[in-house]
Amino acid sequence: MTAPAPAVPLPVTAPAVRPYQSYVYAYPHKTAYEPLPGRPALRDLWRGERKDALSLYLHIPFCEVRCGFCNLFTRIGAPDGLTGRYLDALDRQAAAVREALDDGADKAGEADKTDKTDEAGETGTGPVRFANAAFGGGTPTFLTADELNRLCDIAEHRMGADLRAIPLSVEASPATATADRLAVLAERGTTRLSIGVQSFVDEEARAAVRPQRRADVEAALGRIRDARIPVLNIDLIYGIDGQTPASWRTSLDAALAWQPEELYLYPLYVRPLTGLARRTAHTDRAWDEQRLDLYRRGRDHLLAQGYEQVSMRMFRRAGAAPQGPDDHACQTDGMIGLGCGARSYTSALHYSFDYAVDMGEIRRIIDDWTATPDFGRAVHGRYVTGDEARRRHLLQSLLQAQGMPVADYRDRFGTGPHEDFPAELAAFADRGWLHDGGAGPLLRLTPEGLAHSDALGPELFSPAVRAAMAAYEPK
Template identity: 25%
Template sequence: MSSAKAHWPDLTSMDKTGPGVYLHVPFCLSKCSYCSFYSCTATDTGIRQYHAAVLKRLNTLRHHAPWKSLTFTTIFFGGGTPSILPVPLLAELLARIKESFSITSDQAEISIEVNPATIDQEGLGKLRHAGFNRLSIGFQSLDDQQLKRIGRPHSANDALETYVTARKAGFSNISIDLMYGLPDQTPEQWKKILGQTMELKPEHISMYELTLEPGTPLASAVDRGEISLPDEDAVMEMMEITRETISHSPFKRYEISNYARPGFRCRHNLNYWNNGSYLGIGPGAVSAFEGKRWSTREDLAQFLDATKTPRSIEGEEEVLNHEAYFRETVVIGLRLTDGIDLKKLHDRFSIDPMTYYDKTLTHLIAQKLLKLEGWNLSLTKHGLALANTVMAELV
């Protein structure tokens, strides 16, 4: 990127968060059958080389615009399975990120994803001591047969034990990932799993409908008729079970797939949904700044080699013009149940959303897919269920 002076957007005016750092740890014990994210098998040599490469990459990026001029409010270690890495390496990587960039000290949200049965209480305690203050545990399900069908290498009991262990290790901000619409899953099974999860009293729950990604083993098995998925009516019933269960709990839905207790929304992801800036490090990681988005190649060998040679490790690059950047901000922002503030949007882009979308917006409001309350535009309950249709009209 150019080192010329640029105008840094005031992201806090949009979401009260700011730029985030994302570290992609590409290693997994095994590949889940539904997953299309870049990952590879962990080896001791590969982990050591990756660790060294990230440190060298940080040393380079710390001197580059815009990163050297920004103050980051969140750090997120994702994957892959970050908890596969030895805890001392994770602690060192976090320390070096903090040394390399301006971070909002005690106010920063620092998250790490862990999979059940990949780390013990001692390790979790050391992560907490190192500065990680938010944990995201990948349950996906609490039914052993369902876990087996999607290739998860842990059991339901492993998931529950990891949660209890994390509490004992001192984590007071824990998120749990669940999936619904899994192979042969029934609404009754989903209700039981959701109930078990709620009884644990986490601070945050992410619930994603299973999406078949082309080229994954699960998609191929479904195409061959070896595995069947719940029909649309069953999935809709699962969504209604979720809505009903959440309505009688302290949780509030704040994004299409995310629910949190008051004060525990994921600030790192809020920055994504408000189309803010973020720095991605590691093979397959994505970075974004002022309408420009670029990825690091999904190749561990190239990522390692790039620290020894001057050749670029950047993959695909996308540069949005001003209007496209505006439209993308609208579409992503509407994923939030709070919706978007049209006045702040106008201040940010100097585009009047009502004039720009004109009849399209009027039509979506008339269809009760969107609602306009003062300056606030958001999806209705009906619109949340048909979010993809609404977004397609606005993109």
């Protein structure tokens, strides 16, 4: 009897990569931050750092409502006096941070001298200057017009930022984009106003737990244009329950009617402890396909209307000037974050205060923060050096549509990206995500690579960051 022929193994097809895993707006994410041993003094952290082109961010953690998809550090409303106490604390923090920055910086009389290199090879710190500023949240325009003036005073008089001479971006919502608030922002030098619309279809807005009417949104956009702030950005979301290609096109065209200089297209995510997490359970591949289809439709429509793609999410009208760093493009370490939910970056450390999503925890953290007498130390954070710095640079550069010059990476780190991340870049090339298979002087994503930015980004997380994020217990 003849022995049976051995079975021929069937070809194994690699499972498709899920396109929506994590929005990597910063690396590492705050869920990887940990309490810093000894709470290092800010003056020690900033001593020896370049301070001549800092980014300044002021965080306002208040909203009139909380959208169902939101996992940002913000609370609904503010009891009497809370916004005033918050600004008092922000003023104290700004004074402490500015003192730390000034410690060791060049004196005013030496401000215009070229930085020298000392015998140890370290670059002089130079004068303190800000290259751009942003007010975010939460909703900065939750503050009254007078409070917004005070916020600008803190940025200018405490921190020394000349808001009328640098790009200033401010976030707003339709309900809070009132004429008096917009007038203050325009007069104080705002160059970009970003408004979260998400959908111009009332039923979709309700499905996203964002109570608003299209008529009110259109009225707010009219007030913004009347204020003559140079750049208008409109945020839209795709993947909302009940959304169709036709209704998505309705929102896109309604936004385009205002000829915004920028448009952001965000995929909907449902995160733990958010409003939608208690109502829906979107985990299936059908939802992935729906979002990917809507993304491609939105991308192609905006490109046909004369917009240029800057990143997966960001589109800029042709001819519109950039107003500050692009999405994911903060390559120069050096960011000052003021406020309870803000993060700051030195060249070696990212730090912030505590983080939460649950409303009760957020209220507790804000109350503790407003009562803080001394803001001279870093509390939570993560060191970003060596391999982590390389990952951050590659991740944030590669997620830009313009790509990353390999020479820039080599100049900064002394090695090439293919030497440092051979497995990751080979996998991206095999999936068709890299132009020219990743060869050549420019490492750049293909259109499909950009479409899968939320899958590509997490694959560049280090094992240590992955472990820290996995160990984080949502609160």
